[in-house]
Amino acid sequence: MEQNHCTGVRSAEGWRPPHDFRGVRTPSVQASRYSARVTMVTPSDHLLRTESGLEEKVAVVSLARPDVRDIVGQAAIVRYPGPDGKPIDHTLDFVEEMVDDSRVAMIVKPSATADKRGTRGVLKAVAAHAPASVATRFVLATENDVSPAQVANARLIHAVRTLGPAPDDPAVHAVAACVRGPMTIGEAVERSRTHAEGFRAAVRLLADRRLVTLSKGRITRRTLVGPAGEDAR
Template identity: 30%
Template structure:
């Protein structure tokens, strides 16, 4: 649950929903955490820089409904012995599918590890626990998508003043426009830019090309409400 402090109105994010606590510090590898969600959000632990990137990419894809880290799945080996495997990230998608991701750099992917993942995948699908189980490596990180996901994350909190102004400007878009043109019409400079980015994230406007979101980015209006 989120904790509300009556004196200041501050609400802390919900605790992680993962079944295993991630490390909060290490001398050998990156550890960290994110808060996902538009309001107070929920904590999401990561144990590598690649995991952090994977979480940002998956969380801000339009096909993602929900994302949970460290989801426990019990699997058995060829001798019938059971083990717990903690899936790094599980994505609930808009098409109804549930997809698990094992996040690991290719330099640490061995044949034995791939055989283990294949066995877990077969059992998870057979038990209707997942619809798919995939390896996520550095090869799956698109710099453009990561830039935009990071931008979406940085502006995720709504602005009660700027957002309605940007929405009114968006209603008057006819044909192709640019992000910069919309920002100029808001008259809010940086606040306006962040509000326009949120409209891209919400699907009110759509980019014409897969590129880093900048003032020169061309957009079209897709919906008003």
Template identity: 40%
Template sequence: MYGEFPTNDDDKPDTEGWRPPAASLSTRRISLRSKGSARPSIVCPKDRVIHCESDLERRVALCLLAHSSVVDLVEQPAPVAYTDHDGRTRTHTFDFIATLRDGNRLAVVVKPSTKVATQGTHRLLESLAKQVPASVATRFQVMTEKHVPADRLHDATLINSARLNSDPALDEKLRVIAAGIDGAVTIERLVEASGLGADAYRAVVRLIADGTLGRRERGRISQNTLVELAAQKASEGSR
């Protein structure tokens, strides 16, 4: 019967201190009408929504955001005008513009690998690279599902999740603990040594992402992953 369960103010979720993420910087509205692809959204470490026009775009966005050279990512930036190979003036909207740590701006076109050749994507990028001003982009790349294999996507998802709840003071505590351990240690042991539980695990993931901690082997980040200070690893490698 309607109204059977009374409202209890004590059961209301505690939203004190919470605020919604900032709005997307996309310059065009993404159509939600599609029979063949998803329209996912993610929240980036800058606490801003990024809208994607396909699941492949979502995977590419996560991997770009997790890369240590990327400091910002904007989807669907303002369209740029260019002259095609037939002399006609056209406009193109990149899927992403990634701002890199070295100051370069990477324009990204996302396509399934089966469509890259048939749709002339590389030829398009060659034209754009010659005509787009450096204020928009200095580097250009096509990214397909081959750039986002399962292990890389797993780590990227983990890294972005950990960065959403950044804690510089906790990160520094874990860095100091790692510096006091001779050689490589599993993430599980490093977390146990901190006594800080799940928050310490996320801090270790952030330290791996920013290059403070290096991994001894490839594969997905897990509790069994061997890590050590990157400076220590480099020193051993030079011997």
């Protein structure tokens, strides 16, 4: 079954559909027995379709990070020589476009599959033969890079960003501007005299790195937060 996280774009002129896929190949909507298809909209208002549950988790976590500007699926095909000298074409799963203008190419595989198929060797070969324009760094992303808490927090950030600013945001922003030490999100919401919208406003501040989490795990009202620049425990 295909899941669809597409919302299109809301503007003063009304709703408009997102742009088409940016990659060199558009994944089919037809999922196999052991795969999944999820379609979402990236910050640049382009469609992105993942081909497995792990790819979807990696993409959602990437897009929740403040240092990632956008992500492109099936971003480039890199040709490298195989063990017998014959050329092999590899399509990169993702390329993250970072806010500092660097690009991070990713191969996404479950760790057991990566070990069995020698994916780290493939990654090394792809990195050695890819044009400089493809990426500045090449990484292997496995399930070990996206914990359940990271995925849950990324989905929460995606949800509050989709909802957009609310009337209670300025009250929470005012409290956050005065934060000098650790406090829970619940305490910040209480000080701002807001309720559910206050919680969502606090999550938007975390997404924008105007506040940082000081405790690990899923983001809840009990999560400790502090001013930007402090390290998470």
